[in-house]
Amino acid sequence: MTAAVRLSPDAVLEGATVRLRALTRDDLPDLFDAIGHPEVFAGGWGGGPAAYRDTYEEWHAFILRYLAWKTGNVTAVLLRDGDRLVGTTTLGDFDLANGSAHIGWTAYAPEVWGTRVNAETKRLLLGAAFDNGFERVKLQADVLNERSRAAILRLGARFEGVLRHTQPRADGSWRDTAVYSILREEWPAVRDALDERLAAASA
Template sequence: MALRLPHTLPTLRTATGRFVLSPFTDAHVEPLAHILANDDIWAQGFGDGDHRPGTHAEIVAYIRRRYDGLRVFAIHYTGLTGGPLFVGTTGVTESHARTERAKIGRTVISPAFWGMKTNHEVKTALLDWLFARGAGRIECDVDPRNHRSLTSLTRFGFTVEGTRRRSSQRVDGTWRDIVILSLLTEEWPAARERTLRALAALAPVEFAV
């Protein structure tokens, strides 16, 4: 079964209903820029070796450049009485129909939602969709400094295949390694069941914003 992804993304709801994934649009650039102003995100190697933008206008320009042409979802939290709250993004950065391979990335979660299994819940919805569309292998590239992401992905079910050394050059001239992880379609049912069990144990949480 070849991997077939539509140009127009669907709207996805996560298993608990806490989050909705919808196509990323220009309206989401400003709220994403506010999230990317947080030091904790950049401290973990976010940015693929680029300099951190210094001003709000520079962050906006960075988002437009990095997100252009990609299949990216906006993530909204639905548990607030005032309406859905934008909390980040995730999406597909590469896809290859013949080899049934997809690479996911552009995952940014507001630090206010860290430690709440937000990433696992969102990824379950994204991977359900990708495997249903014919993906046989889903990959992630992660900066070795991003211990939070590496721990989260391996707990989720991804396998660390190795480190691509001297993978890309940073803007300061130094070289960056990348950890390569993958999850196969044959592994997804067991990984999915584990994640859903963990999500079912969550108590209802209201987030302070």
């Protein structure tokens, strides 16, 4: 099967807790309320602590540059209870010739950290990627971001290694990137484990 970039702009992915749809410019004030906090940047997201902007105007300019608006499926993560926006994630970095994609650019409101939101969001996006024919889905994090790295491992992704000096952080230091992946042949077991985890979390 040939991998497809397709997540229709009108597509909605529904879980028990979250609803995923395309993030729009109209969502940005609500996204700022959700993730415009120093602790979101502290682990390395967005370029690290030095990338944090405390005014909406500066943050708005940053988020328009940072997210993969033109090349990825930039997604809004909403709680189904109240339809409140609590984060964003993206399926992007498409390499169709080799069936590869990347789930990243993920940030959530601190209040949903440690809940089922991330696991369910990734379950829905991974399912969409593999259903659309991808062979490999990459996930990655700043090597210093222990919280995100632990969350990626809990999803069932395999650690591949560390790429050194992949990009400068906002403070000018060089970021090393820890890379993980899930392959098509691994997805059924990963999917089943995620489903069991989510079922236990709602029990």
